[in-house]
Amino acid sequence: MTRTVEADYLVVGAGAMGMAFSDAVIDHSDARVVMVDRRHGVGGHWLEAYPFVRLHQSSAFYGVASTMLGGGKLQESGPEAGLQERATQPEITAYYARALDRMVQTGRLEFFSNSDYVGDRTVVSRISGDRFEVPESCRIVNARYLAPSIPAEKPAPFVVGEGARVLPVNDLARLDEAPSEYVVVGSGKTATDTCIWLMARGVDPDAICWVRPREPWMLNRARVQPDPAIFLGLAADIMQSAAGASTHDELFLRLEDADVMMRIDRSVMPMMAKAPTLAKWELEELRTLQNVVRGGHIKAVDRGQLHFADGSVRVADDALVVHCAADGLKYPPLVPVWRPDVITLQPVRPGFPSFGAAIAGFVETTHRDDDEKNRVCPPSNYGNSRADWARMFYRGNRAAMTFSAEPDIKAWADGISLNPTRVPAGYPASPALDDARERLATHTPAGMAGLAELGAPTDLQ
DSSP states (O other): OOOOOSSSSEEESSSSHHHHHHHHHHHHHHHOOOEEEESSSGGGGTTOTTTTOOOOOOOGGGGEEEEGGGGOOOOOOTTTTTTTOOOHHHHHHHHHHHHHHHHHHHHHHHHHSEEEEETTTEEETTOOOOOOEEETTTTEEOOOOOOOOGGGGGGGEEOTTOEEEEEEEEGGGSSSOSSSOEEESSSHHHHHHHHHHHHHTTOGGGGEEOSSSBBEEEGGGGGGGGGGHHHHHHHHHHHHHHOOOOHHHHHHHHHHHHEEESSTTSOOOOOOOOOOOOOOOHHHHTTTTOOOEEEOOOOOOETEEEEETEOOOOOOTTTTTEOOOSSSSSSOOOSEEEEETEOOOOOOSOOOHHHHHHHHHHHTTTTHHHHHHHHHHHOOOOOOOOHHHHHHHHHHHHHHHHTSSHHEEEEHHOOOTTTTTOOOOOOOHHHHHHHHHHHHHHHHHHHHHHHHHHHOGGGGG
């Protein structure tokens, strides 16, 4: 038997985007929300992430609009002293559990864990088999359109031969015996985290083989901070670098000269621009790794051998291959956030998914029609290639100009820490802030034109 649950919104996915959307809707309307997730709790992939993971960005930029993650504290010691704190996995999952409790206590949100949305407005429990449906008037919210894949939940993307030792990064912290060599597979944040973690626990850099299928560009973490003078200075440097840049090489070398972008090996021009943040101390540690394999993607692993499309590489017979190669970012086609059958959550500002979902939740409560909502809140893509990065930054800034022209949206966005460009009330004037604002105003027109050109597709014009 299928029962009916009264709701105005059925939010499918209780990760970062589902939580941010639901939080905004609960706080700015009297709507009833039902949220479902296949996992046992809220927080999405953070519930399954590797134990030494931290946010790569500042905590203040992540989470839900109603409650700042971490409270805006600065790190007081260590190599990142003075920078905004970055939450650990336990801190993030505890934060989302508290956010859920707050929303449930309003009496207007129900959460169904271990449950799947099977279509036709129907949800099925993985535990009991119970089914329920929501009425025709309930809007479906897809908060899993960009859900990341993680190594704990995705098999290694290569054939594992008999006798080869391969494990996902999650299991690295539970080893019983050290190998003579670690093979870290992946080019992104998970792989960099893994290399740093191994060296911090005494592993000799020469005992690490790093398989980097692509060379990555990374954002300088010190420039991506919730301080208006710093962040607006970053935005000004990006626009100034893009203004007049005629090639992707020229743009990214200018960004490197401006201390915005960083690359691990300065003798190689990176083609990948997912651009997570990286601290300079991490960069220096990663540069001590000399055994780097750039043979593309691994096709198969045998005992003592890594096989690529164009050949094989010898490793130690007892080498431990650490799988860090899941797709942390997804690149499905951009679709309107609001369509008659579904609300599909996507980033709006470049690189800040929590803000994108939160602003969608706020805009949903403002009584605009769907065409107007899509006009003021268009989606942006994630970065992958350098052209993708240019498109992301162009689209995100064009969207920000549009929604910032709406007084109610601007007033709301200026009051939440998820918005990286806000200037909080009472923030002191300074020459650095004045300079950042002046340069941003000066270089934005030419910078946007340069990003549109380098982003290539005609839909950017």
